[in-house]
Amino acid sequence: MEFTIPTRLRDLAARTRSFIEQDIIPFEKDPRWGAHGPDEDMRQEMNALARKAGVFAPHAPTEFGGLGLGHLDRAFVFEEAGYSILGPSALHCGAPDEGNVHLLEVVANSQQRRDYLEPLCRGERSCFAMTEPGGAGADPMMMQTTAELTEDGYVINGRKWLITGARNASFMIIMAKTVGLGEQDGATMFLTRLPREGIVIERDMNTMDSSFAGGHSVIRFDNLVLQKEDILGAPGEGFKYAQVRLAPARLTHCMRWLGSARRAHDTAARYAASRHAFGKPLGEHEGVGFMLADNEMEMRSARLSLQQAAWVLDQGERGTTESSMAKVQCSETIWNVVDRSMQILGGAGITDETPVERIFREVRGFRIYDGPSEVHRWSLARKVLKQAGRNA
Ligand SMILES: Cc1cc2nc3c(=O)[nH]c(=O)nc-3n(C[C@H](O)[C@H](O)[C@H](O)COP(=O)(O)OP(=O)(O)OC[C@H]3O[C@@H](n4cnc5c(N)ncnc54)[C@H](O)[C@@H]3O)c2cc1C
Incomplete structure (x- = not known):
């Protein structure tokens, strides 16, 4: 070690x-x-x-x-x-560009590397369309968007929402269920440049966060026609590739948001050192000092957990369990740290006099995207029970 x-x-x-x-x-x-x-x-x-x-x-x-x-x-x-x-x-x-770089690096063929990966690395923006209103969400198996094989190619119909960065993106990765391929039918990833006939951005959603270029959109696929060459990887393998993307992508979210939590904590610590109440600096009141100490300890544990999970990925392993545990630990720590920092700042924390209120709005979603905490705990519990069943 x-x-x-x-x-x-x-x-x-x-x-x-x-x-x-x-x-x-x-x-x-x-x-x-x-x-x-x-x-x-x-x-x-x-x-x-x-x-x-x-x-x-x-x-x-x-x-x-x-x-x-x-x-x-x-x-x-x-x-x-x-x-x-x-x-x-x-x-x-x-996100989502950084996760898309990793996905394309692993799955794209040489033509797709030239057409999509290289421009993305050099500064183009992209988006990843999986979640649906009433369909794929925490449970991706509920996917409703279809890609039907016809004489003209794959005809895609369906709706997606919460698609980060779709507005003004240069290309999109679409998840759809193929129909007409027999045994190969299943979730499949497609690549397409934007804008394109058959892809309609219905509206931009108003969300708590505001840091993602392009925001989050509702998209409609209206008889979008794509070809075999537009498939990323093999048909029917979409969920497998989504896992390839997700483990590293959720860890990099942990890394970035941990930096934002540290900024909130630093802001609160400076305030607690300089602001006086009841005859002494705020931080010398145990109630405030302990919040700062908890912030330090929890950020340290979260950082070590995500670093270990990242190391597992560097060893060439999938790291599904490690990244899942780190994601829950980090997203919840980040939320607690920012919330405590806001409390320490008193009324100013609620205003835009400091960066904390914006960070607060920004990090809330992280307990939901890349798998809600409950789904990660549920999946981890199933592994624990399976292991216990084996040992019984
Ligand atoms: C800011 C933001 C950006 C996003 N960007 C994208 C994007 O670029 N592309 C994309 O495709 N998607 C994106 N999403 C969507 C995101 O991936 C989904 O919101 C997430 O997967 C949850 O799906 P859902 O919203 O349909 O929630 P639902 O599936 O409706 O789940 C709702 C809640 O039910 C609970 N729940 C679900 N399953 C279980 C279970 N087994 N046990 C216990 N509780 C459970 C959880 O509390 C969960 O939060 C984004 C979301 C947000 C908030």
Whole structure:
């Protein structure tokens, strides 16, 4: 066991930290940052600064201009990126693009690597369309969108919602159930460039968060016609590929949001050290001091848990259980840390005088997307019971 952080990684994390502090935090007051994320002009401007600072696309393969970091290495850099909720957009390492890079790296054929993976690594935006109103959600098996094989190709019909980044994305990964392939029928992933006839963005959803470029949309597939070459991987293997995407993608969410939780905690700690009440600094009242101590301890445990899960992925294993446990631990810790930080800040915490209220709105969704906490616990409990049954 070795806990020493290699110097090159320590340096890159430090560089990312100062880049976020000096170049990106000032954008938090930019009027181009609206309810549905930073606009395209602002995103491109931040990306250009990240390229100049040598911190752009840390996860992307070096052949496509990225820094080629492995899963564990990302933990150090992504946490620093998350210190501003605009950081992941600036470094182009936010959801859903970063998860899509990993999926395409593993599954795409050489043509698709050229057409989709390379432009994505170099700065294009993408989206991943799986969740449906009334259909696929916590239980993806409820998928209703169909891709029917006809003489013209695959004809896709259905509706999706909560699709992050769909507005102005350059391409989309679609999950649909094939019909007409016999034994190969099942969940299948398709790739298509946007905009395209047959794909209608019905509306943008108003959500608590605002850091994801493009927001979250409701999409309709209206006799969208795609071809065999547009299938990502093999037909019927969509759920398997979704797992390939999900384990690392949920860990990188943990990393980024942990950085935001640390920012909230730092803000609260500074306030608790300087603000006085009842004759002494707030932090010297046990009720406040203990909240700060709990924040420190829980962030440390969450960080170690996600780093260990990332290490498992680096060993070439699927890491389903480890990433699932880390996801629950991190999403709940992050929520508790930000909530305590808000409490320590008193009335100011509720206002936009500090970054905490925005972080608070941003992190709530993380206990739901990438698998709700209850589903992870339920699945873990089933494994525990299965093991207990074997040992009985
Ligand atoms: C900000 C945000 C961004 C998103 N981005 C995308 C995206 O880009 N692409 C995409 O495809 N989807 C996206 N989603 C959708 C997300 O993946 C789903 O919201 C999530 O999978 C849950 O599905 P659902 O909303 O349909 O909830 P439901 O399936 O309706 O579940 C509701 C609740 O039921 C409970 N529950 C469900 N199953 C169980 C169980 N077995 N045991 C106990 N309790 C259970 C849980 O508390 C759960 O929260 C996003 C969601 C959010 C909030």
